[in-house]
Amino acid sequence: MIPNCIALLITLSFCAAAQAQILGFTPASAAHQLEIETKFKSIPSPDEERRQHRVFTQEPHTAGSKRNNELANYIADEWKKQGLEDIVIHRYDVYGTNPKSAKLEMIAPTHYEALLREGPLPGDDDSKNPAISGAWLGMSVSGEVTAPVIYAHSGNPEDYDLLRNNGISVKGKIVLVRYSNPYSYRGFKALTAQREGAAAMLVYSDPQEDGFKKGKVDPDGPWGPEYHVQRGAITYDFMVPGDPQTPGWASVPGAKRIPIEEAVSAPKIMALPISWHDAKPFLENMDGPAAPKDWQGALGFEYHLGSDRLKAHLKIDMDNGVQPYYVVEGRVPGSELPDEWVVTGNHRDAWVFGGVDPSSGTASMMELTRALGELKKQGIRPRRTLVVCSWDGEEIGLTGSTEWGEQFAEELRTKAVAYINVDEATSGPNFHGQAVASLAPMLEQATRSLHDPSGKTLYEAWKEVVEREKKEGPQSSQFSSSGVASDALADTRIGSGSDHTVFLNFIGIPVLGLGFEGNYGVYHSAYDDFYWMNHFGDPGYKYHTLTTQLWGVTALRLANADLLPFDFATYAANVRQFVNDLAANNKSVIQSGGGAVAKNPTTARTTHGESGANPDGLDLRSLHQAIEDFESAGKKLNSALTNKLASGQLDPQLAATLNHGLMQVERNWLSPDGIPGRPWFKHILYGARYTYAHLELPGLTEAVEKQDWPTAKQQAAILERALHNNTQLLRDLNQRLEAQ
Numbered sequence: 001m002i003p004n005c006i007a008l009l010i011t012l013s014f015c016a017a018a019q020a021q022i023l024g025f026t027p028a029s030a031a032h033q034l035e036i037e038t039k040f041k042s043i044p045s046p047d048e049e050r051r052q053h054r055v056f057t058q059e060p061h062t063a064g065s066k067r068n069n070e071l072a073n074y075i076a077d078e079w080k081k082q083g084l085e086d087i088v089i090h091r092y093d094v095y096g097t098n099p100k101s102a103k104l105e106m107i108a109p110t111h112y113e114a115l116l117r118e119g120p121l122p123g124d125d126d127s128k129n130p131a132i133s134g135a136w137l138g139m140s141v142s143g144e145v146t147a148p149v150i151y152a153h154s155g156n157p158e159d160y161d162l163l164r165n166n167g168i169s170v171k172g173k174i175v176l177v178r179y180s181n182p183y184s185y186r187g188f189k190a191l192t193a194q195r196e197g198a199a200a201m202l203v204y205s206d207p208q209e210d211g212f213k214k215g216k217v218d219p220d221g222p223w224g225p226e227y228h229v230q231r232g233a234i235t236y237d238f239m240v241p242g243d244p245q246t247p248g249w250a251s252v253p254g255a256k257r258i259p260i261e262e263a264v265s266a267p268k269i270m271a272l273p274i275s276w277h278d279a280k281p282f283l284e285n286m287d288g289p290a291a292p293k294d295w296q297g298a299l300g301f302e303y304h305l306g307s308d309r310l311k312a313h314l315k316i317d318m319d320n321g322v323q324p325y326y327v328v329e330g331r332v333p334g335s336e337l338p339d340e341w342v343v344t345g346n347h348r349d350a351w352v353f354g355g356v357d358p359s360s361g362t363a364s365m366m367e368l369t370r371a372l373g374e375l376k377k378q379g380i381r382p383r384r385t386l387v388v389c390s391w392d393g394e395e396i397g398l399t400g401s402t403e404w405g406e407q408f409a410e411e412l413r414t415k416a417v418a419y420i421n422v423d424e425a426t427s428g429p430n431f432h433g434q435a436v437a438s439l440a441p442m443l444e445q446a447t448r449s450l451h452d453p454s455g456k457t458l459y460e461a462w463k464e465v466v467e468r469e470k471k472e473g474p475q476s477s478q479f480s481s482s483g484v485a486s487d488a489l490a491d492t493r494i495g496s497g498s499d500h501t502v503f504l505n506f507i508g509i510p511v512l513g514l515g516f517e518g519n520y521g522v523y524h525s526a527y528d529d530f531y532w533m534n535h536f537g538d539p540g541y542k543y544h545t546l547t548t549q550l551w552g553v554t555a556l557r558l559a560n561a562d563l564l565p566f567d568f569a570t571y572a573a574n575v576r577q578f579v580n581d582l583a584a585n586n587k588s589v590i591q592s593g594g595g596a597v598a599k600n601p602t603t604a605r606t607t608h609g610e611s612g613a614n615p616d617g618l619d620l621r622s623l624h625q626a627i628e629d630f631e632s633a634g635k636k637l638n639s640a641l642t643n644k645l646a647s648g649q650l651d652p653q654l655a656a657t658l659n660h661g662l663m664q665v666e667r668n669w670l671s672p673d674g675i676p677g678r679p680w681f682k683h684i685l686y687g688a689r690y691t692y693a694h695l696e697l698p699g700l701t702e703a704v705e706k707q708d709w710p711t712a713k714q715q716a717a718i719l720e721r722a723l724h725n726n727t728q729l730l731r732d733l734n735q736r737l738e739a740q
């Protein structure tokens with residue numbers, strides 16, 4: 001009996017192998033791919049992840065610093081040893097933003113001088129490092145002011161409305177705002193304060209959001225301690241990312257530069273981050289009206305809005321000389337299709353040590369490249385070229401990736417298949433995967449072939465995270481999870497805030513974003529370090545290792561696929577969801593789809609009806625029809641491609657034609673003029689709000705929210721045209737398949 005059982009098992013496992021299906025692969029290629037993946041997955045090790053993590057977290061390494069530049073050389077040397085080729089260190093000369101000095105003191109009603117430093121934590125030797133910077137925000141202007149301090153909650157526009165309703169103006173004053181949950185980008189808070197005429201902005205971390213109110217604080221737990229300061233940049237990179245003086249072109253040495261006064265992304269306001277320890281004396285001594293309930297925090301006394309009684313003196317001195325940033329690039333040239341690129345990257349620069357952000361990602365990247373090098377030594381090369389980049393200055397304004405993308409935009413437009421971004425690889429055990437909708441199914445499928453430390457498949461673990469977040473709301477993420485199908489896991493709503501931006505929004509390259517999240521209260525502070533990672537974030541470096549494995553599996557599937565694994569039926573369903581959400585959020589002015597509602601748009605709103613030629617409101621029915629056409633072309637193509645792959649007979653010439661067409665779809669979502677008011681951002685499906693929050697159908701949505709109907713109609717027409725073009729493209733590809 002026993003031998004028979006074994007024989008049966010062998011037969012079954014052979015059957016399983018024979019039926020192995022990977023999106024984009026013929027059965028024979030899939031079996032080969034699984035062998036490659038098994039070899040790849042066995043290479044990354046927790047010990048090596050930890051060793052690399054220690055190299056990167058040894059010293060502070062902000063953008064442009066000597067240490068960060070040394071790390072660029074270190075990466076280039078390691079990649080050489082690992083077997084990567086064509087290693088280049090690209091130099092970009094960018095507008096520099098470095099702190100010289102800062103001073104903040106309360107001068108009335110009592111005196112208090114802010115520490116603006118974080119101080120050592122027991123047990124964490126790195127926290128004693130004298131190279132740790134004081135409190136500063138990238139892109140603050142230099143200046144000096146003595147003025148009253150007003151508490152403006154999260155510093156969003158509605159907060160200033162409330163102050164106005166209480167008779168409080170912030171003109172010429174210093175506003176004290178707090179980091180907020182849900183996340184709102186501090187650059188948006190700075191722009192809002194600037195627009196309100198404030199002289200300066202102080203931003204602090206209330207323990208309600210990331211400190212003792214959430215749980216144990218560092219060094220006893222993962223949350224932010226009393227003295228932690230959340231640094232960060234306030235660049236208006238939601239207008240245009242990268243070097244503010246070279247909007248839309250690369251800051252290669254000698255490039256033309258516009259005066260900083262003309263740069264739309266350069267803030268014109270002084271700004272400084274402070275710990276709650278430094279914020280407390282200010283909040284405690286404020287008078288004026290009591291702040292509303294949802295403006296209160298966890299400091300144990302009632303917060304007030306302030307008056308002219310409390311005065312502070314603030315002086316900030318910055319160094320803004322032009323300085324070089326360095327992007328390291330390395331490749332594993334493709335064996336069969338060297339001119340098709342799978343690009344991937346992680347930023348190197350950190351606010352201080354960068355335990356999570358970004359050195360967890362950097363360590364994972366170094367293991368990715370080591371494993372790719374090992375495969376190469378075994379004679380296993382990807383079919384397409386893998387391009388790996390270590391970005392600089394992400395924290396300042398997505399600068400390195402933006403300049404590199406702008407420099408190579410033409411080439412990337414022709415050659416790039418996809419971009420995979422890993423920023424923070426690990427701050428805890430909860431997987432978060434982002435994908436443009438066409439790549440969501442391939443990402444989900446890839447997670448089925450991996451196991452999380454509990455032994456579950458990563459897919460199962462991810463599903464539990466998504467289900468939990470649906471119930472409770474996301475725990476610490478700045479992104480919201482949402483899918484179209486009820487079992488969809490990938491977050492297909494992609495905002496800004498990391499290095500994928502230039503690829504998706506400027507060049508039209510499909511993107512993936514990978515990382516694990518958890519309770520993380522030390523973001524951008526000196527305490528985001530090796531100690532924190534080893535005690536709270538990922539003590540065994542298992543999630544670092546898993547990130548490397550998933551990173552490699554997704555990169556190798558994209559690099560080796562016979563036919564690129566894009567699913568445009570899923571894309572269509574997502575676009576429909578985006579349009580439905582827009583309609584649901586603007587019910588009174590939009591005709592919903594499917595022809596079910598037939599109200600005359602002219603009767604929907606009549607307040608602005610002075611000219612009958614341009615009726616208010618928007619009719620989305622023809623847009624829905626265009627989505628339906630795109631979806632049915634996508635479904636038809638999906639099944640034709642699946643059949644073709646299943647047949648195992650794929651002519652290389654036909655594959656080349658199909659892949660070229662499949663790559664073109666994402667490019668077709670770009671509008672050359674960009675979204676209204678923000679021409680650098682060209683993608684018409686994906687954008688970001690000024691807060692960095694995702695914003696679907698950005699041009700159309702912003703026009704609808706402003707009730708600017710001529711622009712809304714024009715944006716709807718642009719979207720409809722892009723849908724038609726892509727439908728036609730898919731139909732053409734279908735015909736080529738049928739002709740075979």
Ligand SMILES: [Zn+2]
Nearest residue numbers: 357358423424
């Ligand atoms: Zn980061």
